[in-house]
Amino acid sequence: MGMVEVRLESLSKQYGSVTAVDSVSLTVGQGEFFSLLGPSGCGKTTTLRIVAGLEQPSAGRLWFGDRDVTRLPTHERRIGMVFQSYALFPHLSVAGNVAYGLRARHEARADIGPKVERALERVRLGGLGQRRVHELSGGQQQRVALARAMVLEPDLLLLDEPLSNLDAALRTETRAELRRLQREAATTSLYVTHDQEEALALSDRLAVLRDGRLQQVGTPREVYSQPANAFVATFLGRANLAPATVAERVGDTWTVRLDNGEHVTGSGHTDLAPGSRALLCVRPESLVPAESGLVGNILDIAFIGQRYEYEVSLAGQRWLACEANRGQSARERGATTRWAVEPDAVRLLPYEEVSCDGVAEP
Numbered sequence: 001m002g003m004v005e006v007r008l009e010s011l012s013k014q015y016g017s018v019t020a021v022d023s024v025s026l027t028v029g030q031g032e033f034f035s036l037l038g039p040s041g042c043g044k045t046t047t048l049r050i051v052a053g054l055e056q057p058s059a060g061r062l063w064f065g066d067r068d069v070t071r072l073p074t075h076e077r078r079i080g081m082v083f084q085s086y087a088l089f090p091h092l093s094v095a096g097n098v099a100y101g102l103r104a105r106h107e108a109r110a111d112i113g114p115k116v117e118r119a120l121e122r123v124r125l126g127g128l129g130q131r132r133v134h135e136l137s138g139g140q141q142q143r144v145a146l147a148r149a150m151v152l153e154p155d156l157l158l159l160d161e162p163l164s165n166l167d168a169a170l171r172t173e174t175r176a177e178l179r180r181l182q183r184e185a186a187t188t189s190l191y192v193t194h195d196q197e198e199a200l201a202l203s204d205r206l207a208v209l210r211d212g213r214l215q216q217v218g219t220p221r222e223v224y225s226q227p228a229n230a231f232v233a234t235f236l237g238r239a240n241l242a243p244a245t246v247a248e249r250v251g252d253t254w255t256v257r258l259d260n261g262e263h264v265t266g267s268g269h270t271d272l273a274p275g276s277r278a279l280l281c282v283r284p285e286s287l288v289p290a291e292s293g294l295v296g297n298i299l300d301i302a303f304i305g306q307r308y309e310y311e312v313s314l315a316g317q318r319w320l321a322c323e324a325n326r327g328q329s330a331r332e333r334g335a336t337t338r339w340a341v342e343p344d345a346v347r348l349l350p351y352e353e354v355s356c357d358g359v360a361e362p
Contacts, residue, residue, distance in 0.1 A: 003030045003188045004064045004078075004155040006051065011060035013046050013212075020046040022212040023060070029204075031186040033179070037199040038209035039235070044192045045160055047209070051190060052158050053077055064155065075105075077156070080149030080187075084161040086141050088133045088148075094120070095129030098148045105152075119151035122181065139170045146178070150185060157182070157189040163198065175201055196236050200224065208232050225283075226268070230352055233281050240282045240319040243351065246272050254348060256280055258315045262294055266346035277351040282341050284309070287321040289331065290340030296321075298335050314339065 006028040013021040021043040028034040036044040049055040051062060053074035062070045069077055080101075088097050098116045107115075120126050123143040133141060142162060149157060162178075163171045179202050182189050193199055199206050200220040208215040208223065208231075216228040227233035230241055244256035247263065249272070255265045256278060264280055272278050296314035308330050310321045321339060323331075331337060 003186055005030050006156060006188060006190065007063040008047070008051070009061045009063070011047065011050060011057045011062065013043075013050060013055060014058045019212050021050070021057070024209075024212075024214050025060075026207055026214065026217055028188060028190055031188055032204045033182050033189045033191065033202055035191040035193060035199040035203040035206040036209060037193055037196065037206050037236070038215075039194055041211075042209040043212035044194075044209050046212075048158055048160055048190060048192045051156075052079060052081060078152075078154050079156045079158055080152050080154035082142075082145050082149050082157070082159045082162045084164055086145040086162075086165075088141060088144060090133050092133070093129060094125065094131045094133065094136070094144055097133065097144055098129075098151050101148060101152045115151055116147075119147040122150065122184075123147045123177070137170075138166050139174050142166065142174055143177070146181065150181070150187070154187060157185075157187045159189065159191045161193055164193075164195070171198075178202065200236070208236060210235075226347060227281065227349065230279055230281070230349055233347070233349065238284055238320060240284065240287065240314075240317070241349070242280045242282075242315045242317060242319075244278050244280045246270075246274050246276045246278055246348070249274055253343070256348065260316045262315060264294070264341065264346060265343050266341075266348060267343045268347060270348045272348060272350075279349040279351055281347040281349050282319070283345065284320040284322045286341050286345035287312075287314075287319065287339050288341075289321075289323060289337050291338060293338045293340035296337060296339055298331055298333055298337060301330050301333055303330065312337070312339065 008024055008026050010023045010025050011021055012023050024047060036047055038044050046055060050057050061068060095116050098119055099112050102112045120129055123146055125143055163174055166174060175198060203220055205219050207217045210231055216223050216232050224237055233239040242258055244258050246254060247257045248255045252269050253267050254270060255263055257263055294314055296312040298310050299313055300311040302309040307325050308323045312319050312321050
């Protein structure tokens with residue numbers, strides 16, 4: 001299969017007075033698995049449809065390598081697409097569905113059969129070519145849709161929430177299969193999802209969108225551990241957020257004063273000067289019981305198998321803390337406990353209003 005670098009330059013899409021995509025610029029590298037992540041209505045599917053040629057941008061340009069494809073018809077873009085609904089043809093066999101695109105571009109009849117069989121073997125459906133689509137499970141139908149896209153040997157594979165119709169266990173299994181196939185084929189892939197776990201597990205890099213605007217681009221680890229703002233912090237994983245004032249800053253080490261008077265020291269670059277308002281961001285797994293630290297009362301406890309989750313009254317808010325289950329009993333509800341955070345496990349974000357449960361307001 002081929003691969004191509006995809007470059008979006010200030011792409012925008014308006015529908016009347018509504019701006020669905022607002023000046024989005026990003027680059028998807030050759031052979032990269034890149035995800036567009038965000039809530040419903042954030043512009044991710046519209047962006048994908050622009051890349052596919054199914055929508056025309058209101059402004060901006062789109063490049064595949066050194067080719068400007070902004071106005072190029074879909075059938076000339078050498079792309080494969082997998083939709084949320086799979087869009088399989090019920091009147092065709094499995095093999096007929098996979099062969100559809102090859103026939104549409106008038107491939108030699110003698111070449112179609114072997115290509116279809118290879119594609120089905122790749123998605124582990126070898127020998128099922130004569131089955132009807134309705135005879136397959138949801139996971140198998142999803143793999144037929146993937147085979148139909150990949151048999152065309154596209155330069156770019158576009159996937160629009162392809163796992164959302166599967167149950168949780170099958171989604172996890174199929175996710176691993178999809179990542180294996182993408183790595184084997186090394187096809188540049190652009191994946192749309194609202195599922196943070198999918199994006200973290202599948203992506204080489206990802207972009208978080210909100211209201212049509214790009215919020216942050218980076219590797220899953222970068223975006224999770226160094227969120228750009230409160231929205232990214234709370235959308236990609238869970239985060240405790242507390243209003244604070246920067247008390248001191250020396251190089252990349254800083255101390256903030258929480259609104260209840262307690263102090264927390266952290267490390268990491270910030271442009272916020274002493275006296276500035278900020279949001280302290282602490283992931284639940286980075287908040288651990290300790291002999292010294294922030295004082296909090298345990299309000300509630302949940303046993304999640306591999307961990308305990310505690311709802312804690314901290315810094316005048318309700319925070320979430322996690323503790324690995326190593327065979328010990330859970331801490332007691334109502335207990336007063338101290339909680340520590342490592343300096344490199346906290347982040348300082350631009351200030352915005354948050355609710356009493358420490359979650360950013362939309």
